[in-house]
Amino acid sequence: MxxxxxxxxxxxxxxxxxCAGVDRAITIVELAIERYGAPVYVRHEIVHNKFVVDSLKAKGAVFVAELDQVPDGVPVVFSAHGVPKAVPAKAEARGLNYLDATCPLVSKVHRQAERLVENGRHILFIGHAGHPEVIGTFGQVPEGRMTLIETAADAEAVMPEHPDDIAYLTQTTLSVDDTAGIIAILEKRFPSIKGPKGEDICxxxxxxxxxxxxxxxxxxxxxxxxxxxxxxxxxxxxxxxxxxxxxxxxxxxxxxxxxxxxxxxxxxxxxxxxxxxxxxxxxxxxxxxxxxxxxxxxxxxxxxxxxxxxxxxxxx
The missing domain is CATH 3.40.1010.20 (4-hydroxy-3-methylbut-2-enyl diphosphate reductase, catalytic domain)
Known part of the structure; x- marks a missing residue:
């Protein structure tokens, strides 16, 4: 029974x-394979999901950790998380045909970082060390112009050299509540800190x-x-x-x-x-x-x- x-x-x-950024990134890899034929190389996981990566591999995508592993004469796609400026510059120097699948909302943070640094501000960047999006954003500005803030304790402890000329930006995939707590600490400690026009969290x-x-x-x-x-x-x-x-x-x-x-x-x-x-x-x-x-x-x-x-x- x-x-x-x-x-x-x-x-x-x-x-x-x-989300729309992930959808777009996967479509870029699929259309690149359709247009140029396999293999199409992808620097880093296009998005953080094994199932997605494996299904793209089956269609002809080859995932590599660094640009040096991409042979000459084949197209390469940059992941949705964004890349440091040095990466497309290196691809151009090698004459590689590249497609940038960076999520437009991450690109928006990149442009904000450039503008803030051009205007003489030091950026406190709220994010997680080692995440590809953080590495990509830090790579948009000269070294030393950005400090990573991971926790409320970091926000309490950070001592910028010129506290009146600072700004904050955030990774797009953070906890809304945690980030609000960190921003509140920074705004209390540094009343003249400049924030993004809209929220960076996507x-x-x-x-x-x-x-x-x-x-x-x-x-x-x-x-x-x-x-x-x-x-x-x-x-x-x-x-x-x-x-x-x-x-x-x-x-x-x-x-x-x-x-x-x-x-x-x-x-x-x-x-x-x-x-x-x-x-x-x-x-x-x-x-x-x-x-x-x-x-x-x-x-x-x-x-x-x-x-x-x-x-x-x-x-x-």
Missing amino acids: ATQKRPLNLLIAAPRGF YATSNRQAAVKEIARRCEAVFVIGAPNSSNSVRLVEVAEREGVRAKLIGRASDIDFSWLDGVTTLGITAGASAPEVLVREVVDHLQERFDVHEETVAGVQERMVFKLPRGLEAA
């Missing part, structure tokens, strides 16, 4: 998954964090589908935990530990900005094998953002 499945309510956050990061808060109020546990090196995905786990629920980052359905769901009657599901919807469906299907699932999408802000493709690829 078939055993009856235990009921499980699923609250699926919306918006979730791909719309998709903010929207996904707000959507997680919404579902966290109604469930006992949350799965965030995303990669451990995806900043925005890791932030979603932190946001859920701060709302008082257990949260776990999973790459895909095969990562589910069913014992972790013991006693859970309502489970929230979301996906980071670089995780495709196919992985969300895979997780739901896997849960249906074990539970009698009732699925509800909890809709938040509707996203209509679309970014243009680089010149020369639109026609493809």
